[in-house]
Amino acid sequence: MRFQDASKDARAVVYAGIQADPLVGRVAEALCDAPASVRLLARAVMNGESDDETTWRTVFPTLLGATADPAVRSAAEAVLPAALEVAAKGASARDQYRGAIVEELTARLLSRRATAVRRERRVLFDGVPTEIHPYDVTVEDAGRPEVYDCKWGARGIGDDVLHQLDDARRHAEEDDVRLPVALVVLDTARTCAVRLDRTYAPRDGTAVVTLESMGDLARGVPAPGLPGPRA
């Protein structure tokens, strides 16, 4: 088993420009240590409705109001202006920014416990046709590989991505390599469970990391399965 850079087509070149935008890094950094409630704030704002800061301060009194816990409020204050900048983008650009932010957030969290965190990489196995789509984020530390696909919302979870992750895990196993595979989704566990409930694609060996459990990426390899809602 080995990793390889994905080939750069026109889409990838455009997307690389978005990935490199400092705004992506700012949002991701602000979300790294944020509690789940603040990640939800980011999701709500970047869903792209009101671009009025006052509206969001009204909608989230327990995060941004005078009564909010100071640490939570500080995290929310860091996220709000950057999320509003993303929300102000046109619909098509906003979709790409949102995807890039989930990837960047995933990569930053993984970088806290791994040294070789890479982006847009293929996983190659001898005698197995190469997958068309690269994996969004990979950990390539010697002897401890991991692969991640990232989604803005549960709606992005489809049979194709579940098959691709499971295929990689199984092929690695055939090469006697343990390859943890995971889907990182900036959506709630409840919503991901609904989405996964009607899929017949293999997923027993795939971890699903949600808005509630993202912080755990920095602490260890996520276990297969979907953690339940935390309240």
Next chain:
Amino acid sequence: MTVPGPVTVDDAVRDALDAYAGLQAVAEEVEDEWMYVQDLAAAHRERLEAIAAEDAGRPIDLAAAHRERLEAIAAEDAGRPIHAAVAAGITAACEEVGRITDPHRAIDWLSTFPSVVAVALGREP
């Protein structure tokens, strides 16, 4: 002083469920995702109804996570009912989703809105 908006948790959830039904109707226009929309709405409606049942009749300030701070603020500003910010937050969220006309965006909000309401009521997303 009269505060506009819901006063109890079940009032707030009732308002949220009304707004949610409207959001669901918009989202159902995406034919390929009709079943997902039904499943999603059922799962989140069930959670909001459970919150309402647990805290039925309870003023929404008492359901908030930061009750002590709310009470401290209220003590400083005695004329202002302490649930005002939460009531205004839920009303604003309902108005926000009421303006959505794009069915794909409505699907995004079907998963987000119930958690926004839950956070306003002091719960986890």
